[in-house]
Amino acid sequence: MKILPYKNLFVGITDTLNNIFFEGKYADKEVERTLKSNKLWGARDRGFIAQTVYDLVRWKRLVEGAMSRPLSKETIWEFVGTWFALDPEQKLPAWEEFQKVYPKEILKRHHESSKNIAVAESYPDWMFELGQAALGDRWLEEVHAMNSQAPTVLRVNTLKTDRKTLQKALKDRGVKTNLLSKYQDAIELEEKMNIFRTDEFQNGWFEVQDAGSQLIAPYLRVGPGMRVVDACAGAGGKSLHLASLMENKGQIIAMDLYEWKLKELKRRAKRNNVQNIQTKVIEAKTIKRMENTADRLLIDAPCSGLGVLRRNPDAKWKLQPQFIDEIVVLQEKILSEYSKVIKVGGLMVYATCSILPQENEQQIEKFLANNPNYKLLSEKTHYPSETNYDGFYMALIERTA
Template identity: 35%
Template sequence: MRTARDLAGDLLAVHERTGQWVGERLEAERKRLRDPRDRGLLTELVHGVVRQRGSLDTVLARVSKRPLKDLNRVVLTGLRLGAYQLLYLDRVPDHAVLDTTVAWASHHTGPRRAGYVNGALRGLLSRIDKRRVEAVRDARKDLPRPDGSAVRFRARTFADPELEWGLNRAQRWSHPRWLVERWEQSLGRERTDAVLAAGLSRPPVVVRARVDRAVLLERLAAEGITAREGEGPDALVVEGSEGHLGAVIAEGLAAVQDATSQVVAPRVQPQAGESVLDLCAAPGGKALHLADLMRRGRLVAADVDETRLKRVTALSRTMGDVELVTTIVPPEGPLPFDERTFDRILVDAPCSNTGVLRRRVEARWRLRPEDITTLAGIQGRLLERAWPLLRPGGRLVYSTCSIEPEENEAIAAAFIAATPGARLADELRTFPSPDADGGYLAVFERR
């Protein structure tokens, strides 16, 4: 019987060898585990190793006798898997981490390479001074952890922040150096540190109450689920995983939706009886929110991805008297709707995801500097394509889960400058916090 650690190693090895997104196989592997604790451990290990790859490699480079780039890919995966447990998880004894990791490596690569894994991980253990200190004190020795504590090493492990501030942060907070230095320039060091800390943290489980929030709190408490009020009038932060919420979601009492995402649909201000377009609608969280606010009317959910759009269709049974129409649209060119058809439009544009990196653990490593420019072009064209569909007096909301000005304020400013009759009524950029993700929205009104 393959354990959660074995499955995590297998998934991570495939990811390292092929570049395949771990999310594509993780859910299937979770179903092979009967115990919910094992499913949780599998997710923690896979997401944690991918998220912390930069920090893990920095530390492992200090104890590996060979450059990491020259190691067998399976050996490197084993080192990362073992190091993650030693540095970031507290409940598993060190000897158990070593035994299970070395056994996994031996199964895949043989005893000689497994011996290398064993030696390097033991070297890592000898380098640790204190497994847990309550706060970061020395930026050259202290490795931050998601709960705000830190691991302290005996010797300097990270770049000198006085000489290479961006590299030091990239190594310790596990983000690409170019992105850290970009934020340092655009946000300043204090804000960048806060964003990096959020990117390291485990994402909160946040739901939107579709009934009175106090009623939902009572229902969750009756089921033994601990929750507290979050940011926004309908947000609840839930302890544990989404798996405990199946009943309240199925009954239409709640929807999993981050607090920042919950801000968007109310800014659209959909009214009963109106015709509303949700462009880029999949997987449907904002479409469902629009329907809840409308109560009745016509909601067109459009997307380029037919498979993902089916998830929106599945939500229609809880949308009450709202008529849901799903439509596949082309990625470029005119949209298949008549001009001035819609009273309200939401353009939830594809973006760099820099406001939600803790949720999309692979995004930070896939993103390149030039991608932001490419995405800004796509975002601008989406606005240009959607605007003719809006009726005079109507409202269009543009939103992203990015914190980059090129994808946000710059898009809004360029659109206003190029579009007669458009007025920027409001805009808001939110940065990641313990209870909410980062993102942006702009509200345009058509005269």
């Protein structure tokens, strides 16, 4: 992206990066906050800020390898300048903040540091080694795929409209989209833009949901009139999808530990005209009371998120090795406890947005070994390198006795 030589844009970029790297803030929330802070910025300005921030978060380690000093609050301008200096066709503005950015030295340091493949691909050593140990040669393919920009995909709310009607309505607003043939409710934007202000979004015609994520709800084989439990619902993207597949008939019990997430789900459900979702905060005896009551169960389990690093590149720098060990233990506990919710003959889907076998196939192997009254019907890992979308795992399991 060509540099826009306006200092207030760079102030926005450096402030945002400071909050992400040194204050522990999430990249998507900080970019949103920054873009809302100046109403005079036009679409090109906003696009420049957003893309530059995400590029620098994604390629943080590669840029650090080319710097003359470690990244800190004091060197954040050098960090930004180094990123642009890595492209010989870019010319930095002659501002005081960039006076110590020397392109020739930067390119020399970059050449040397990039001999380490973890630096060249911009991953922490521990994460790169973990992925390589788990996936072998495939890991490098996934690393390449997850270092590209994530597309924006919409899920059509079939309770209110259909894909072609939505596509035409967006086209009339100058928003170009493509139908995705392998994803029954998905439309992909040709260019990134803010579509949350459109009447179509405000009227609940669509939600933003990655194409990979859109495969999980249909995998559960729900139908109108069923009693379905979404055990880790969060803000409810998959609950809403289940509701549309069930034609607003039956009951969905959307559960989460955090009430604020369920309040967001209620707000989204109202906009989507979804009327068959009941929210429930998970408490000590919640699962015990619900045993043998559900036709279907979705466990969209907490996970490392190592399948969605393209969408959440700051997770590369926030995750710690011990978290992986802890989350595997938690997943095993959730599977063991929540699986009792479904009736005999009922189905459940265990899903994660990770591509690590220890969170996926190996979890299911352990569960089935300890629970012979459950049977694996099918399982699938969707890899970013194969689909160009987020990475997900899902297993369909039947309770047989």
